[in-house]
Amino acid sequence: MEALDIARWQFGITTVYHFMLVPLTLGLGMAIAVMQSIWVRTGDEKFLRMVKFWGKLYLINFILGVATGLVQEFQFGMAWSEYSRFVGDVFGAPLALEGLLAFFAESTFLGIWIFGWGRLRKGLHLAALWCAVIGSWLSAYFIIVANSWMQHPVGVEMTAEGRPVMTDIWAVLTNNTAIAAFTHTIFGALIVAGMFLIGISWYHLWRRRHDGIDRADASGRVIVGEAASVPGRDRTDHGVWLWSLRAGAVVAIVAFGGTALTGDWQGKLMYEQQPMKMASAEAACHTGSSFSVLSIGDPGTTDCRDVVTLIEIPGVLGFLGTGEWGADMPGITDLEPQYVNQYGETIPDDELYGSFAGTEVNYVPPMWVTYWGFRLMIGLGGITAFGALVALWLTRRGTVPTSPWIMRLAILGILAPFAGNIAGWIFTEIGRQPFVVAPNPDPSGIDGVFMFTAAAVSPGVTIGELLFSVITLTAVYAVLMVVEIFLLVKYVRGGVASAMPELAPRHDRGDDPGDRPDGERDDVLAFAY
Amino acid sequence: MEPLAITWFVLIAVLWIGYLLLEGFDLGVGMRMLFASRDERERRVMLNTIGPVWDGNEVWLITAGAGTFAAFPEWYASLFSTLYVPLTLALVGLILRAVSIEWRGKVHTQRWRSAWTAGIGVGSLIAAFCVGAMLALTTLGLPIDGNGDRVGGPFVWFGWPAIVGGLAVVGFSLAHGSTFLALKADGSVRSRAAVFAERWSPACLVPAAIWAVWVQLEHGGNPLSWALVLLAVVGGAWGWVQARARREGLAFTGYAAFGLFGVAAIFAGVFPKVLPSTIDPAFDLTLMNASSSPYTLGVMTVITAVSLPIILGYQAWSYWVFRKRVTPGMIPDAHIVLPATLRDRDADRGVAPTA
Numbered sequence: 001m002e003a004l005d006i007a008r009w010q011f012g013i014t015t016v017y018h019f020m021l022v023p024l025t026l027g028l029g030m031a032i033a034v035m036q037s038i039w040v041r042t043g044d045e046k047f048l049r050m051v052k053f054w055g056k057l058y059l060i061n062f063i064l065g066v067a068t069g070l071v072q073e074f075q076f077g078m079a080w081s082e083y084s085r086f087v088g089d090v091f092g093a094p095l096a097l098e099g100l101l102a103f104f105a106e107s108t109f110l111g112i113w114i115f116g117w118g119r120l121r122k123g124l125h126l127a128a129l130w131c132a133v134i135g136s137w138l139s140a141y142f143i144i145v146a147n148s149w150m151q152h153p154v155g156v157e158m159t160a161e162g163r164p165v166m167t168d169i170w171a172v173l174t175n176n177t178a179i180a181a182f183t184h185t186i187f188g189a190l191i192v193a194g195m196f197l198i199g200i201s202w203y204h205l206w207r208r209r210h211d212g213i214d215r216a217d218a219s220g221r222v223i224v225g226e227a228a229s230v231p232g233r234d235r236t237d238h239g240v241w242l243w244s245l246r247a248g249a250v251v252a253i254v255a256f257g258g259t260a261l262t263g264d265w266q267g268k269l270m271y272e273q274q275p276m277k278m279a280s281a282e283a284a285c286h287t288g289s290s291f292s293v294l295s296i297g298d299p300g301t302t303d304c305r306d307v308v309t310l311i312e313i314p315g316v317l318g319f320l321g322t323g324e325w326g327a328d329m330p331g332i333t334d335l336e337p338q339y340v341n342q343y344g345e346t347i348p349d350d351e352l353y354g355s356f357a358g359t360e361v362n363y364v365p366p367m368w369v370t371y372w373g374f375r376l377m378i379g380l381g382g383i384t385a386f387g388a389l390v391a392l393w394l395t396r397r398g399t400v401p402t403s404p405w406i407m408r409l410a411i412l413g414i415l416a417p418f419a420g421n422i423a424g425w426i427f428t429e430i431g432r433q434p435f436v437v438a439p440n441p442d443p444s445g446i447d448g449v450f451m452f453t454a455a456a457v458s459p460g461v462t463i464g465e466l467l468f469s470v471i472t473l474t475a476v477y478a479v480l481m482v483v484e485i486f487l488l489v490k491y492v493r494g495g496v497a498s499a500m501p502e503l504a505p506r507h508d509r510g511d512d513p514g515d516r517p518d519g520e521r522d523d524v525l526a527f528a529y
Numbered sequence: 530m531e532p533l534a535i536t537w538f539v540l541i542a543v544l545w546i547g548y549l550l551l552e553g554f555d556l557g558v559g560m561r562m563l564f565a566s567r568d569e570r571e572r573r574v575m576l577n578t579i580g581p582v583w584d585g586n587e588v589w590l591i592t593a594g595a596g597t598f599a600a601f602p603e604w605y606a607s608l609f610s611t612l613y614v615p616l617t618l619a620l621v622g623l624i625l626r627a628v629s630i631e632w633r634g635k636v637h638t639q640r641w642r643s644a645w646t647a648g649i650g651v652g653s654l655i656a657a658f659c660v661g662a663m664l665a666l667t668t669l670g671l672p673i674d675g676n677g678d679r680v681g682g683p684f685v686w687f688g689w690p691a692i693v694g695g696l697a698v699v700g701f702s703l704a705h706g707s708t709f710l711a712l713k714a715d716g717s718v719r720s721r722a723a724v725f726a727e728r729w730s731p732a733c734l735v736p737a738a739i740w741a742v743w744v745q746l747e748h749g750g751n752p753l754s755w756a757l758v759l760l761a762v763v764g765g766a767w768g769w770v771q772a773r774a775r776r777e778g779l780a781f782t783g784y785a786a787f788g789l790f791g792v793a794a795i796f797a798g799v800f801p802k803v804l805p806s807t808i809d810p811a812f813d814l815t816l817m818n819a820s821s822s823p824y825t826l827g828v829m830t831v832i833t834a835v836s837l838p839i840i841l842g843y844q845a846w847s848y849w850v851f852r853k854r855v856t857p858g859m860i861p862d863a864h865i866v867l868p869a870t871l872r873d874r875d876a877d878r879g880v881a882p883t884a
Contacts, residue, residue: 059631060631060632060635062631063627063628063630063631063632064628066584066587066627067623067624067627067628068624069591070587070590070591070620070623070624070627071620071624073591073594073595074594074609074616074620076598076605076609077594077598077605077606077608077609077610078609078610078613078616078617079610079613081606081607081609081610081677081678082606084598084602084605084606084609085602085603085606085677087602088598088599088601088602088603088605088606088821089602089821089822089825090825091598092595092597092598092599092600092602092605092821092825093599093825093828093829095595095598095599096592096595096596096598096599096600096829097832098595099588099591099592099595099596100592100832100833100836100837100840101832101836103588103591103592104585104588104592104836104840104843104844105840105843107584107585107587107588108582108584108585108588108840108843108844108847109843109847110584111580111581111582111583111584111585111847112581112847112850114580114581115580115581115851116581116850119850119851120850165821165822165824165825166821166822166824166825166828167824169828204869207869207870211870211871212871213871227871229871230869230870230871231867231869232869233869233871458606458610458613458678459676459678460610460611460678460679460680461610461613461679462682462683464683465613465614465617465683468614468617469613469617472617472621473617473620473621476621476624476625480624480628483628483632487632487635487636490635490636490866491635491866493868493869493870494866494867494868494869495868495869496869497866497867497869498866498869501861501862501864504864504865523853523856523858523859524858524859524860524861525577525855525859525860525861526861528573528577528580528634528859528860528861529573529576529577529580529630529631529633529634
């Protein structure tokens, strides 16, 4: 195994992992901010409970996103020093802006929000949450600006030494690729939040029926009950779950529409900017306008001779790529000679490239990954939106069916948008290969700016070091994921009372309250580690 | 010399000062949880003194790293790839610490809490040592070639500079964290921290002082950097006098001044180099050969000049909001999380929760 392969696996593992946590932070954070706003406005207890319960899950997840984000900040320099040297002038800026304009606000105000319950005026406390959530959305924007520059380099010129230097920060920040990808990512995150709300609320509504608390009358309309013996299982509790579920479903459906629109825009940009990526996503070997519904072939192929298209729909591909029905889209066999012509047949014979120097370049990304990644993303998105619609329909009479299987399906449904998000990112990152910074043959891109992934890795870092870090990080991440899921399940099962001790009767709360000195009873922290 | 490059050298120093002064005390509090607490309530008092602010403090590190990437890509690339192993360890330490702080209180069993207490302490210790080693090495030099790549194996960085730097940040964090606890906690935690600051803090500051002087001797020093060394020593000594007199606020200020002037002295001493090469001075990374273009530096300077005061403002406000001492009485009772199911239908009925 080459150092390059290990470095790529490490980047893939750590980044995919990070992006399992981030969409939930982005989407659920916004949902909680809206819930708390409604609570501050209306004073409705139901919304306070939602904020507390979903907020607890949000924080359990948030911290792992922060912790694994640290690795992202440093690993460019560690494993990809040549990349960092080449792009630093332009790529470092959005990362620094992310720290200055997003992370500081996110972390500081989240701390204020967590510990500020009961210490700050309601409005100010709510404002702190909004600052934190906006901070997290801004951080997503800045990191996508950085990533999009790798897909569509803008705002730079080449120096005499052949290094891109930034000439226009505004062009970098308003890169159309970045705006499309950011909105797409945010909608994707909102789908994650929507399905999270649906799945968990479904479980609790189901639990209430299973325990005989809620019943349905002859017409199927809910008769809400309460169970005095279970902390938090009162009438308000029913409203918490029903509102969360239905709001989550609406968010998921609307956000799916958003991903479709922004995804379509991204697709059109990609046809211009990275035609090879889109062609390989479609396994479109030959120039034409047919959209492949099912292509089969040798997995991992980068060779068109191994691809057999079984089902295709004429005309659709042209519409997806340009908006014009039946327009011809360039196929791989036509693009490849263009790429060879423009960027060379072989990797330059330079010691910088190590063992890759002088080897032949394959300009076709692994089609099996791009083709199925693209379809998995779209398919899971569609299934999710359909599931959310069904959820709205099934809950129209105020509760869920008693079937445990539908409940399990709703819980399982939480995973679908996570997988869809990951599939989309894997598609777009693998689809950029063999480049780390992709050349853009279109007029708005700067064609001379590109870098082969093989040239990006740190020359001074040994295989042993890379193995050490990839094994260590993977092992640590795996253990932490188990703990995160354990904690999430525990707090989900506890219901609202798991986040609101005040709902539990005194004797259930653990420590003997008698050991508290008089005069300090009023000053107990509402939240404490 | 490019004035914008000098500006960014100063800004990187400011970011590191921000990190070491702020996260310094919460790393110290984390390490103290390993040995300086007697019971669960004490540990929770300690943890909650840093509870609202520790995550915001850590952003100074992220921004120092990202700012280095933006302003000095060559420095970022060479330093982090050369110190691959210690940086991996630092990251693991920081990850462990972060999740331990957040997750520790989520389950109320003895085993769970002890495990995460160890996570906080060990994570803080590893992170402090490795970050210190990295900073010492970038000021005292690493074996890098003309391309900025490491000459030698993965552990070639290990030596006295790394040890002194690692101990410097660990020691400073312990001293700073103790005065912080004396200032922010109440009860037994406060008094024990004050005793520690009184007895042990001078010894804790010695490695940092050695590092600051070493940098001056290594790079020839200049009147400004020597003056800063002197100010650091005076600040530390004054802080110790205040610690002995149990004037907690002044003691904390004194150690903060030690950190501030100490880091400033180190950066002023190594100026205008950012990463000296121990192989050949011709391979030194300096302000001139490691910095970004004037356009990038200019844009970043404007944005930083606007945003940094705002950041300082809201971070200061967060400290103001949580300015009260954390007393044992403020710690809420442990909250047992049980499944919200009707118990009479449940298999685990009658099982007593483990506190």
